[in-house]
Amino acid sequence: MAIELAPIPLPPTADAHKFKDFGREVKGVNPGELSEEELREVHDLLYKYGVLLFRNVNLTPEQQYALTKAFDPSSESYGHGNNKTQAEKKSILHPDLKTIPRVPQVQLIGNGTVYNHEGLAEAMLKHPSHTTFHKTQVSAEDTEKGITRFYRWHIDAALYNLSPPRVTTLYAKIVPQGARQTVRYDDGTGDELEVPLGTTAFVSGKTMFDILPRELKSLAVRGRVKYSPHPYVWMAPAHALPTGLGIMSEGLEMPETELPPWEEEKIKVYPITWKNPVTGELHFQVHPCGAKELFIDPLPAGASREGALFPDGAHLTDLKEVRDLLYKMQRPAIAPPLVYPHDWRENDLVLFHNRGLLHSVVGAFKKDQVRAFHQCNLAASDEPAGPTPEDVREYA
Incomplete structure (x- = not known):
């Protein structure tokens, strides 16, 4: 059959x-x-x-x-x-x-x-x-x-x-x-x-990627997320937002010195968008609760700088700034119709x-x-x- x-x-x-x-x-x-x-x-x-x-x-x-x-x-x-x-x-x-x-x-x-x-x-x-x-x-x-x-x-x-x-x-x-x-x-x-x-x-x-406005699509294809070592232990003392889409920035995360033993080379840094191996489409794939830093590449040569965010690239290490930016990008896709x-x-x-x-x-x-x-x-x-x-x- x-x-x-x-x-x-x-x-x-x-x-x-x-x-x-x-x-x-x-x-x-x-x-x-x-x-x-x-x-x-x-x-x-x-x-x-x-x-x-x-x-x-x-x-x-x-x-x-x-x-x-x-x-x-x-x-x-x-x-x-x-x-x-x-x-x-x-x-x-x-x-x-x-x-x-x-x-x-x-x-x-x-x-x-x-x-x-x-x-x-x-x-x-x-x-x-x-x-x-x-x-x-x-x-x-x-x-x-x-x-x-x-x-x-x-x-x-x-x-x-x-x-x-x-x-x-x-x-x-x-x-x-x-x-x-x-x-x-x-x-x-x-x-x-x-x-x-x-x-x-x-x-x-x-859909999370497709519905982004142009300036955030640009950011998504240029960005990489660095996660915390042992992120589920790191986030355990902290509290989540009421939507479940990330963590409140209250400074409650477990200090790295108190985490289980970890190695820098085992920390994960992933692109914000992941490419579908069959369709070739891009998917916005970020676990917002474990994200700690953002790397943003500069605009490629010839790209328009009008309205662009971080056109010269950036490394964001302020946890609240990282979380707020990711939330802005991800929240539209959890709206009830989606x-x-x-x-x-x-x-x-x-x-x-x-x-x-x-x-x-x-x-x-x-x-x-x-x-x-x-x-x-x-x-x-x-x-x-x-x-x-x-x-x-x-x-x-």
Whole structure:
């Protein structure tokens, strides 16, 4: 049976025009038993559409690992190093991960207590909550009314020592039912977004770049981001913005002298825009919470300087300036019409192009709402490619 494609189920809040090339439901194949030809087709579809949804899938952890690895056969370890690089209990990721014992590249995430699950006799899972990470919180009264927030917009990546995974696979084993919730941005815009309980929200990095005004496109193709060493430990004492799109600049980050041992050559410096290996398009790919410095190259010879930002280049080291500039560039793309909030069903499998979009955990569960997902991504065998000289000349 040939692969069939159907549109993903967009909510009425979504701008359908902006999603015409984003997301597809894949039918007619078993993602756990793809032939080489089917795998090549799925590979290209992922890079073309960013998110692929398979419904009613039966997938073992071994099959999920094999499928994820097929996108990067030389990759081996979990994207954060099979918990080794994040074993520090100071890391904000520490409470969220439980490893499937026989397949350490696959993580069990969710909420509540799960028993006798894939070799784990008992696993206590905790859905990340904005109340532990944001500077401000939704009140208890509003929480009872279903008001919530995006937790943290991010790329799945260690951002230190290991290269960002090409693809993440998320497989829903247990999905609790409950009332829909309303994401409140709480940033003075009045923006809100109705979402299914426990949705995973996605935004396109291509759209994030495409909607920028000319002067910010120029900056994006000329810019590189330097991340902190051990960024998830570094940011742990700090607080996030109410949109989940970055960190408040309060001087609370852990000093480098108190971080776990680190080496300068393992610190990651990445282009702001990453080039899609199949379509050739540029995606704005920055994890705003871990960013520490910005390098901006001068305008190329012959480029117009009118209205250009940092035409002679710059190295920005003031953390608030770096964060404010990135926020200005990224915030338009998380506006409600540009967010795809996936409505999970049990046995849904979602593959997403981790180098082409940002995503966020959303919402809040009660203790008795049990949820269990299998997540897999693998530290890549290569680094993401940035814009070509031709791209820079086109947009700068």
